Amino acid sequence: MIQLDFVTILYVGGIGLLAIGAAGLVICNNFFRILLALVVAEAGVNLLLVLVGYRGNAAAPILGFGPQGAQMVDPIPQVLVLTAIVIGVGVQALAISVLVRTYRSYGTLDVRELKARFEVDLAAEMGIESTPGSEAPAA
Amino acid sequence: MRNLAALLFTGGLSFLLLVIVSQLNLGETPMIVGQRMLNEAGAEVGAANIVTSVLLAYRAFDTLGELSVLFAAATTAGLVLGHRRSDAVPDPDGGFILRAGADLLFPLLLVVGFYIIIYGHLTPGGGFQGGVILAAAFFVGVLGRPGTSLDHGVIIFIEGFAGASFIGVGLWALFAEGQFLKPMLETGTVGDLVSAGTLPLLSLALGLKVGSELAGLLTALSDTEAGEP
Numbered sequence: 001m002i003q004l005d006f007v008t009i010l011y012v013g014g015i016g017l018l019a020i021g022a023a024g025l026v027i028c029n030n031f032f033r034i035l036l037a038l039v040v041a042e043a044g045v046n047l048l049l050v051l052v053g054y055r056g057n058a059a060a061p062i063l064g065f066g067p068q069g070a071q072m073v074d075p076i077p078q079v080l081v082l083t084a085i086v087i088g089v090g091v092q093a094l095a096i097s098v099l100v101r102t103y104r105s106y107g108t109l110d111v112r113e114l115k116a117r118f119e120v121d122l123a124a125e126m127g128i129e130s131t132p133g134s135e136a137p138a139a
Numbered sequence: 140m141r142n143l144a145a146l147l148f149t150g151g152l153s154f155l156l157l158v159i160v161s162q163l164n165l166g167e168t169p170m171i172v173g174q175r176m177l178n179e180a181g182a183e184v185g186a187a188n189i190v191t192s193v194l195l196a197y198r199a200f201d202t203l204g205e206l207s208v209l210f211a212a213a214t215t216a217g218l219v220l221g222h223r224r225s226d227a228v229p230d231p232d233g234g235f236i237l238r239a240g241a242d243l244l245f246p247l248l249l250v251v252g253f254y255i256i257i258y259g260h261l262t263p264g265g266g267f268q269g270g271v272i273l274a275a276a277f278f279v280g281v282l283g284r285p286g287t288s289l290d291h292g293v294i295i296f297i298e299g300f301a302g303a304s305f306i307g308v309g310l311w312a313l314f315a316e317g318q319f320l321k322p323m324l325e326t327g328t329v330g331d332l333v334s335a336g337t338l339p340l341l342s343l344a345l346g347l348k349v350g351s352e353l354a355g356l357l358t359a360l361s362d363t364e365a366g367e368p
Binding site: 011 | 141142144145146148149150152153156157160167168170172173176177180181187188189190193194198201202205208209211212213215216217219220261262263267329349353356359360363
């Protein structure tokens with residue numbers, strides 16, 4: 001029988017968030033939902049990273065905060081996650097602005113439709129005759 | 140078929156991670172670098188918050204790199220979104236409740252943001268967290284009154300000034316002590332507001348830079364034309 005303690009549940013939750021995000025990345029057909037799945041996966045990874053530095057019954061890494069002489073959790077994963085969150089915000093903002101532009105130009109965020117239209121536009125831009133691939137919708 | 144493959148992939152990934160985690164000694168992490176920092180950071184840097192002393196002293200150069208990543212993302216987002224056309228349909232008005240709420244929230248958010256930045260070396264918080272709250276303080280006003288915009292010249296000035304002062308403190312340490320971004324000045328007593336040498340200055344510069352960058356980014360996003368193409 002596997003003993004389910006507090007830390008195990010948190011680890012399973014982090015892995016679960018990562019799995020939900022990864023599944024969403026593959027299954028979703030809308031670019032906005034893909035971005036949301038990426039955000040969920042990122043939350044799972046951040047949770048896992050913070051948990052790596054967890055110690056039972058330890059205080060937050062602030063001097064004079066916990067009881068005297070108490071152990072403290074590892075501060076380095078927390079700093080890494082702080083960095084990761086800020087970089088994540090930057091990536092999300094950039095992705096959102098590209099999505100806004102794409103929607104304004106094409107009127108859709110559907111992956112398959114955008115792929116077909118990108119191929120046609122790219123072929124026209126390069127001056128070659130477009131050859132509809134196997135995934136192109138029947139005209 | 141594709142969904143089945145995705146489910147198989149996700150299941151395999153979770154199984155793999157669970158197996159790895161079950162081999163770990165949960166909650167009993169070996170801390171080699173971390174333990175040394177916990178023992179020495181109070182005397183070496185003088186900041187009560189060890190996370191801040193790692194962020195702004197031991198890995199300050201990394202934080203500078205992170206600032207440039209955020210700057211690149213904000214600049215590129217502004218470039219991609221472009222300016223609003225003059226004949227675009229104006230956004231609907233925010234309404235009385237949103238406007239009054241924004242006016243009420245603005246001073247509170249400003250105080251909380253600066254408090255979190257200035258006490259960043261003593262309490263949980265610091266430049267990044269306080270900067271985001273500062274950005275929210277200014278963005279709430281834009282949300283309440285669509286059509287108004289923040290003054291881009293002021294934002295760019297604050298952003299450039301904060302970034303330049305972060306690098307300036309680093310260069311000062313380089314010329315005085317021979318190491319870029321080395322903590323300078325007296326460390327003082329751990330737990331005092333004026334302690335930890337140049338860390339509060341770096342924290343303030345970081346907070347102002349993050350705040351102005353995010354405020355510019357959010358305003359650029361909210362300024363884009365809505366509706367059908």
